[in-house]
Amino acid sequence: MDLNYTPEDIAFRKQARTWIEQNLPKKEIRTLEDRLAWHRKLFDAGYLGMGWPKEYGGGGARPMEQAVVADEMARANAPAPTNSLGLGIVGPTIVVHGTDAQKRRYLKKILSAEELWCQLYSEPNAGSDLAALRTSAVDQGDHFLVNGQKIWTSAGAIADWGLLLARTDTKVAKHKGISCFLMNMRQPGVDVRPLKQITGSSEFCEVYMTNARDEKSYQIGKLGEGWAIAQTTLGYELGGRALARITNYASQHSRLVEAAKRMRRHGKPLIEDPLVRQKLGRIWAEIEVERYQALRTLTLLERGEHPGAGGSLTKLSYSELEKRFMELALEILGPYGQLTEGAPKEFQLEIDTAVGERGSWAYAYLWSRAGTIYAGSSEIQKNVIGERILGLPKETRADRVGGKA
């Protein structure tokens, strides 16, 4: 056990910090063009697809290096690159499951953001029970015909391509009839509609596919392997964001401390209030414990091991922490924490929220409710932990015993 960074990692971090300082956009990113320009700069510097094979434009870097770059980005409050689904999910899926032709065709354009990607997994009736999805891909001989509805598609509005899960066989058990495809979003059969969230913004879309066409060459893996492919997909990003997420939390904590220094209560700065101090201390401990855990995860990844179901612990831990953190922030900030307009500067968040959007405390608070729902709700994570890590017996369930609920 040695939790010091190696001299190489320290040097690498310093180099990344310097690069970011010198290249960070001077003005706020407002348009997609601005973001694409920043994306390309990152790409040219070798800071995207760092872990991908070099032959397809990646950097062949170690997990720690990827984590360090993400962390330095967070530290500098740098804007995120675009094409996050392409970088985080689609690319790694193609790297592992794609054919050589597919790798050559798509990977580099993901990195360069020449083609933007989205993910087409969830459906209105297939959320926690993703395997219940109904979107169909019917083999027409030379292509597939796709019909169905997807939801919670982030970047759907700007995506050129999507990574799709669809049912190709309705006769087998529900996990087994699912296949994985690439989907050209720029075709008449694909209708993308923005989905507004309780935050008031629309990071997500609904995607309606009506007789959309999918070429045979778009198929990833074998037919019926879609479920397995989707399972390996989850957790690709586990290490990459590990440190950055905590650095984001730490910045938010800092802002909270600053706000508590500005406010006064009983004739003293609020930061001297023992109750506020307890809260700040408690949540700082929780944030730091996440950091320690991130180092544990990185240790595994550096050794070439995959955390497997341990990823469920990580996701459960940080998403529940984020809810507690934001509740606590709003306790300290009072109604200031709820403002979307008219907040005095000292009570604004002014740093990137977890989703990489520059936002208000109110936005961060509302957004924190989503973390325990998306990408496997806390309930699903606890099921996975119970069954796969602790070896507890599976529950009796209608879809297992064949009974009707």
Next chain:
Amino acid sequence: MDLNYTPEDIAFRKQARTWIEQNLPKKEIRTLEDRLAWHRKLFDAGYLGMGWPKEYGGGGARPMEQAVVADEMARANAPAPTNSLGLGIVGPTIVVHGTDAQKRRYLKKILSAEELWCQLYSEPNAGSDLAALRTSAVDQGDHFLVNGQKIWTSAGAIADWGLLLARTDTKVAKHKGISCFLMNMRQPGVDVRPLKQITGSSEFCEVYMTNARDEKSYQIGKLGEGWAIAQTTLGYELGGRALARITNYASQHSRLVEAAKRMRRHGKPLIEDPLVRQKLGRIWAEIEVERYQALRTLTLLERGEHPGAGGSLTKLSYSELEKRFMELALEILGPYGQLTEGAPKEFQLEIDTAVGERGSWAYAYLWSRAGTIYAGSSEIQKNVIGERILGLPKETRADRVGGKA
């Protein structure tokens, strides 16, 4: 809505208070004889079996009057009567389900504590799933032969009689084969062994029945009705203890405040520490909310209504509160709260714990863990609330679908 007590109730309370002041045992009760003497005094004053029919020695009193007497007992930190199972469970069961002969034979002797009673329900493999009980009562023509093991039998060591649930039919669904009996504990086939708890004391016993004999006249209700009888039994005591329980909590809260006044931190009494004040305020609010709820329950009972599944809310609420309360008490008291010997007087509890035992904070703390387990665990209560109050669908369960777990 009028939460003032009526003049009659106020007068009744005053009268009870005076009686208790004048009759409260002067020295600590140490022996069963002392407790029996106190019990008989209470009986003679009409303060036991207050709600039972007058013809069988009861008082025919209103629920509020019963609650007021219990409350005044708690307020005076008076010792409990003995025969609590007889008074709380067995008597009411006989009142509702017994024959006239049974009522005449048993009820008065319960009240006078001439005969002491215990309850023979739980078994090692039938806790939450009480209907899984295996103790058998086999019809021998003129009597039943009883074999099996019971656990969590309080007062088992001193009981003359027990109220027994046993299986009389193994061929029907598990709820339907259970019958209810009285059991003579003073016979060779009944072996009672003390069961020590994590508190270090032994309020409970295990009872082994080996070819024990049960007369035909001991049967309560019809064969196969045992489950239904047991269901109505639960919650008899709901109203009676409603106010007394809160008065106990309030006394404990008082002791906690006193302890916080004695201790000093940072040169000031601990009671001036804002963190301690928050805790005391929080738990006081929770205790008071329990009191408000007790008044709601009493309102129902006074109108002759039964809270039904609402009793599950009550039990869930106070048992979980008690755990939080004792955790909080130990936070404030530090290691003082854990002492069973050697505690300075100012940090002793010195009032009755929830079970009516004069105990330490340590005892009260440990005991608080039992409340969410016995008489239907919190998990069972939540199931009942979900299904019977909220109308949520039943879970898919092996014993319902016939599957194997």
Next chain:
Amino acid sequence: MNFSFSDDQILLKNSVRAALDEQCKPEHVRAMFDDPKGYSAELWGEMAKLGWLGLPFPEEQGGAGLGLVELALLLEEMGRAAYPGPFFTTVVLGGLGLMLGGSAAQKDKWLSAFASGKARATAALLEEHLDWDPAATAATAPKAGSGWTLSGLKRFVPWAHTADVVLVPARSPEGLSLFLVDPKSPGVTLTPMVGIDLGSRWSEMRLDKVAVGVDAILGRPGAAGPVVEALLRRAAVMSSAEMLGAARRCLDMSVEYAKVREQFGQPIGSYQAIRHRCAEMLLEAENAHAAVYYAAWALTAGAEDAAVAASICKSYVNEAARKVCGDAIQVHGGIGFTWEYDLHLYMKRAKGLEPLYGDTEYHRELITRHVTSSR
């Protein structure tokens, strides 16, 4: 001793529910989000006709002469409907404020105007540092002739932009005083502060030497502390009632959803994770109910423990509503996170009220003060 509603109270509750179900549907709430004023004058007129706007006022001032239990019933229903408008500010902050400290003339003038729907009110109880203790008031009111001139910065003044009169605490030479201020007076600047609950509107209110006359003072100069405290207690309990209603709606929606939404071949309500959560939500809602109506009764009846009951109420309901509304989103999953689905209307209403009229810690401190001083 009777902790159940009278027939009249049940009748009132039902009639309010029916009216709001009809006239304050989610579509109405959403429409008002985009309305410049933020509330419907038509519905306001309707509420005047139904007698809601004068519910707790004396009959001689056009009121119905009912108590705080009835007002809590009404506000619970408003929370349940996420009603957007200045009802709370007018009837509770303005109306009860005037009832507590107003002169006969002030009451005659304003209460009947409120009851008839002609005027609206609010109170400016928060300043920059969010301290609910009236003693912390920083706004000043030096004497100017027979009157005063008010200066200071008030924040989070609810519905100030629709108010005809604002109760403003400020330090006059006599001590803390409470003034009736016309927000259209010279020297008053209102700036919108937009929170997550778009059905509640807030303003920052700057007072720059706002001149008020001798008839603008509520109660005796320098004696406003107890009045503000008493008003705060009522506002705490009444806002708790509104939160309770919002939480109930979240609970009801969750239970209904859990019955029909299927995952893994069965309704999600059949899973213990969901069913137990709903049971806990019900427990909190029921306990919150007891806390609200006990406190409302105690304040009306002048019970010995009325003040501590008010603090118990707000501190308890703050946490209960947070749990119930937060859990409701979790039970719903993704759909509960969409703008289109109505759940967030109620969740945000409850969240918006949580820090107002004393946050949880403010009231817990008061509880301990009461409990330790009364022993």
Next chain:
Amino acid sequence: MNFSFSDDQILLKNSVRAALDEQCKPEHVRAMFDDPKGYSAELWGEMAKLGWLGLPFPEEQGGAGLGLVELALLLEEMGRAAYPGPFFTTVVLGGLGLMLGGSAAQKDKWLSAFASGKARATAALLEEHLDWDPAATAATAPKAGSGWTLSGLKRFVPWAHTADVVLVPARSPEGLSLFLVDPKSPGVTLTPMVGIDLGSRWSEMRLDKVAVGVDAILGRPGAAGPVVEALLRRAAVMSSAEMLGAARRCLDMSVEYAKVREQFGQPIGSYQAIRHRCAEMLLEAENAHAAVYYAAWALTAGAEDAAVAASICKSYVNEAARKVCGDAIQVHGGIGFTWEYDLHLYMKRAKGLEPLYGDTEYHRELITRHVTSSR
């Protein structure tokens, strides 16, 4: 950067586990409850032979020269076994205390005596008011000749009745000083204080003009504050390791029980209420693991954030262990409440340590002090 145990560390852990599984079974723990001394001299001798009693001491004083990560591994196993005896007090309180502040002569004398099993130690860090801040020490040590005479009341002194030397903070004319006191000295009275964890023994220690010589002072007179603080940090992390072990045992027992105990025709572990609870327990245990070993490493490595990591560790593990051990009883139901079943041994060990070496709030305040001052 490597957050995993080395092969040597894993070897150590396994050998400790094997030895305790063999020699510190639950029956041993229970037998010691009734033992007057409360621990087994035989096992003590065994531990000396295995090198445990000198694990973190320098090799020149008979130690193994290992770090706090290794000591934490050992203590985690002791918590897992609910080991009854003065190991923690001797090696952590006494040994690390001497390493932090002792003279060469003191270290030579005591560390080798501890390592060889010949002597036992403890520290008297708490007084009547349970304030962990060394500055709050009330015991006095006026000068007497070349030495001092100590007077005062210490409480909850662990294993004092078995100790050959007790570290006692007291106020001398020079300021706060730390003294080595023989508890058999004239003027020392020990009275047992019995807590729920019968595997840990406490005494009240009264000092009435106890004379100590000039060689009894640990470090410079008046300079004990930082030494006590440093010792407290180590004790906080090492007791967290012990709590972690106890919590792990509770978790393991719960999971095993949930697999075999059937209710309603299926193992209780198949119900979400139980399964999800076990998952939460695992999460807390894993997070506690990270907190313990990070802090142990940081203290050994002298990392910049070592002090705050120690406070993070104790405050986090306090709550994690409370949750895990409390939930374990709930998962077990009735059987977990019986004396005969072993669960309570571990639950009580963790609970006993929760308020010691800084309770949760004490450490949270320190965390905030660190965080706000370093920015």
